[in-house]
Amino acid sequence: xxxxxxxxxxxxxxxxxxxxxxxxxxxxxxxxxxxxxxxxxxxxxxxxxxxxxxxxxxxxxxxxxxxxxxxxxxxxxxxxxxxxxxxxxxxxxxxxxxxxxxxxxxxxxxxxxxxxxxxxxxxxxxxxxxxxxxxxxxxxxxxxxxx
Amino acid sequence: xxxxxxxxxxxxxxxxxxxxxxxxxxxxxxxxxxxxxxxxxxxxxxxxxxxxxxxxxxxxxxxxxxxxxxxxxxxxxxxxxxxxxxxxxxxxxxxxxxxxxxxxxxxxxxxxxxxxxxxxxxxxxxxxxxxxxxxxxxxxxxxxxxxxxxxxxxxxxxxxxxxxxxxxxxxxxxxxxxxxxxxxxx
Numbered sequence: 001x002x003x004x005x006x007x008x009x010x011x012x013x014x015x016x017x018x019x020x021x022x023x024x025x026x027x028x029x030x031x032x033x034x035x036x037x038x039x040x041x042x043x044x045x046x047x048x049x050x051x052x053x054x055x056x057x058x059x060x061x062x063x064x065x066x067x068x069x070x071x072x073x074x075x076x077x078x079x080x081x082x083x084x085x086x087x088x089x090x091x092x093x094x095x096x097x098x099x100x101x102x103x104x105x106x107x108x109x110x111x112x113x114x115x116x117x118x119x120x121x122x123x124x125x126x127x128x129x130x131x132x133x134x135x136x137x138x139x140x141x142x143x144x145x146x147x
Numbered sequence: 148x149x150x151x152x153x154x155x156x157x158x159x160x161x162x163x164x165x166x167x168x169x170x171x172x173x174x175x176x177x178x179x180x181x182x183x184x185x186x187x188x189x190x191x192x193x194x195x196x197x198x199x200x201x202x203x204x205x206x207x208x209x210x211x212x213x214x215x216x217x218x219x220x221x222x223x224x225x226x227x228x229x230x231x232x233x234x235x236x237x238x239x240x241x242x243x244x245x246x247x248x249x250x251x252x253x254x255x256x257x258x259x260x261x262x263x264x265x266x267x268x269x270x271x272x273x274x275x276x277x278x279x280x281x282x283x284x285x286x287x288x289x290x291x292x293x294x295x296x297x298x299x300x301x302x303x304x305x306x307x308x309x310x311x312x313x314x315x316x317x318x319x320x321x322x323x324x325x326x327x328x329x330x331x332x333x
Contacts, residue, residue, distance in 0.1 A: 019210055031157040032208030034243035036168045038258060041151060049333035051259050061262025066209040066236040073234065077213060086235040090266040 003076075005112070005120040005145040012109040014075040014124065019067045021059040021101040029063045052096040059097035061137075065089060068126045068139035071107040076143060084145045087121055091139040101130045107141070117147050160200040162244055170256045174331045177253040180295045180320040183285050191281035191301075192247030197273045201240060202233045209234050230275050238267055238312050242301055245281040252283040252299050259321045259330030263296065266315040273312075277305040286315060295322045 003012075019025070023043075030041050038045040039052075040060055047055040069089045076084050097103060107126035114120055124141040148171040158164055199219055206216040214221040215232050222231045246252050254260070273279065280303075287298040298317040304310050321327045 017210075025208075025210075027151075027154055028157045029208045031154060031159070031163050032204045033239045034163070034166055035239065036150070036166075036170050036243075037256065037260070038148065038150075038170060041154060042148065043151075045148060045333060049259065049330050051261065051330065061265065062236055062239045063209075065265055065267075066234060069235050070209055070211065073216075074212065077215065077232070086269050088266065088268045089235050090264075092264040093262055096261075 003145070005122070005147050008109060008112070008122060008145060010109050010112065014071050014107040014126075017067060017070045017074055017105045019070070019103045019105070021063070021097050021099060021103060023057065023099050026057065026059050026063070026099060029060055029066075033060065033062055035060055035062060054096070054098060057099045059099070059101070061093045064093055064097055064103070064128060064137045065091040065139065067103055067105050068128055068137055069141055071105045071126045072124050072141045072143055084143055087142040087144050089139055089141050091137060093137045095130070095134055095136045097130065097136050103128050103130055103136060105129075110140075113142075120145060120147060159204045160198070162201060163204075166244065167248070171258065171331055173248040174256070174258060174327060175324070176249040177257055177327070178251060179254065179257075179324050179327060180288065180297050180322045181324075183254065183288055183297055185285050185288050187251060188282065188284040189251045191242075191245035191252065191283055192250060193245045195241045195245050195279040195281070197275055197277045197279060199231055199275055202231045202237060202273075205237045205240055206231065206234050209236070228272060228274065233273055235267060235269050237273070238301070238303060238314050241279055241303060242281060242314060242316070245279070246283070251285065252301070254297055254318065254320055255316065257318070257320055257327055257330075258333075259327060261319040262317075263319055264317050268313045270310050270312055273305075277311075279303050279305060279311065287317075294319045296320075
C-alpha cells in the first residue's frame with residue numbers, strides 16, 4: 001500500500017522477514033556475493049579454525065545485513081510504487097548466525113527526518129533474531145518517501 | 148584448499164564462472180591489519196560491468212519476492228528504470244569481484260576475519276551496462292577491547308565518474324600475517 005511521508009508515523013511497523021540460513025542458502029549467497037570465505041562454505045575448515053569459537057560454518061554478515069534491509073524492501077520496494085527509495089543501511093552484528101538457523105527480522109519507523117520537499121526520509125530500526133530469540137543483528141535503514 | 152564441489156550448482160553468471168572461489172590461494176599477499184595505513188587510497192584491481200544476471204542472482208540469494216527484483220520480463224514492463232531493481236546490499240558483489248587478490252583492501256578476503264558492522268549509502272541505482280570503478284580508502288584502524296578493527300571506504304563510480312554508492316566496510320582481523328597464517332593453515 002503506498003504511503004507518504006506526511007502519513008507515516010513513528011512506530012509504523014513492517015511485516016517480518018523470515019530467512020533460512022541452511023547451508024544451501026549460505027552457499028547460494030556465497031556465489032551471488034562472491035564472498036567465498038571458507039568460514040561460510042567449508043565445513044571441515046570451519047570445524048578446525050573455529051573462527052567464532054564454534055566448529056561450524058556461519059552465515060555471511062552481509063547476508064544478515066541483506067535480511068535486515070529486506071524488511072524495508074519487501075514492504076515498500078527498493079524503489080517503491082510511490083517513488084520511495086532506500087538511501088542507506090547501517091548494520092551491526094551481535095551474534096554469528098550458525099548454519100541451519102532461521103532468522104526473523106522486524107522493523108519499525110523510529111524517526112522522521114524533515115529535509116524538505118522531495119528529500120524527506122524516515123529511519124526504520126530493524127532487528128533480527130535467531131530461533132532461540134537471541135539478537136543477531138541490528139540496522140538503521142534510511143528510506144526516502146514522497147511528501 | 149579444495150572448495151566444496153556442491154557450490155557448482157549455484158553458478159549462474161559469467162563472473163561467477165571465472166571468479167576464483169578459493170580465498171586461500173594468495174592469502175600471503177592480502178593486506179594485513181598491521182600493514183594498513185589510514186588515508187592510503189587506490190583503485191580496485193578490476194572494474195565491474197553491471198549486468199542483469201548479476202543483479203538477479205543477488206536478489207534471488209537474498210530471498211526477494213518482488214517481481215521488480217526477480218522477474219526481468221516484468222521489470223522491463225513495470226520498473227521505473229525498465230530494469231531489475233537491485234537490493235541495497237548488492238555492492239557486496241561489486242566489491243568482492245573488483246578488489247581481487249592483491250593490494251589495498253584485500254583484507255576483505257582474510258581467513259579468520261569477523262564482521263562487526265557495515266554502512267552502505269545508495270546515491271542512485273546502478274544501471275545495466277555501467278562500468279563501475281571502485282576507489283578504496285583506508286578510513287580507520289583501531290583496537291577496541293583488544294581486538295584489531297580495520298575500516299575502508301569504497302566509492303563506486305560509473306564510467307562518467309558519477310558516484311553511485313559508498314560502503315564503509317569494517318572487519319575485525321587477525322592482526323599480523325602470522326596470525327592470518329594460523330587460520331589459513333588450519
